[in-house]
Amino acid sequence: MAIAKKYGVDISAQKARQFNRSDFEYYDKILVMDRTNLRDVLAMASSPAARAKVSLFLKDDVVPDPYFDNNLFDPVYQMIAARCEELLKELVV
Template identity: 35%
Template sequence: MIRVLFVCLGNICRSPMAEAVFRHKVNKRGLQNKIEVDSAGTGDWHIGNPPHEGTRNILDEYEVDYTGLKARQVVVEDMNDFDYIIAMDEKNLKDLKMLSKDKEIQIYRMLEFLPSSEITNVPDPYFTGNFDEVYEMIDSSCEQLLETMIKNMK
């Protein structure tokens, strides 16, 4: 089982959006028995809360299921439990590296899987309100991430 963890700041906008979108893509490919998906936040402000209304609205628009998603904070054990840890921005990446305590953990930035992007950080729609733009970035990045994982499975 390959385990993927998406991480943002509060785990109510970007990372649950990525979790839901990626799970949707995994299920469409029939890979749900090979790939497990989760998300977390570096902060603890929203623990137990559902995704942000803007995230829920955009996922509803694209008919992507987010049933049962609740915010949680990333923990040290996550550093060992996941094969792919995907940070939404540079700050999340730095926080994750601090949490990993210098273990040799491979942490990626989401937009590394979107080479055509001119930016490196997924903007936080909690502050910007740009849920449509963020969805497009996450959707495209998730597609490339899944393709990368499928190639590595063979």
């Protein structure tokens, strides 16, 4: 939260939840941060159309988990912010 706040983003009210099968019906695009989540979410897909909605957030790479190395919080924030900018350009037509 401190790194996000440093960049003017308040994430203090955010909450995590488990992904569930009904999310395939609700969302057009499902982005995951690592290959374990990719595998797990794809395993929940009931159709090729559902599977097509799922991809890695960083395209062909994973987002490192900064909880194992506190020095990664700022670089990971930068990766995520840069990818969000790319996504906005890709998704806004």
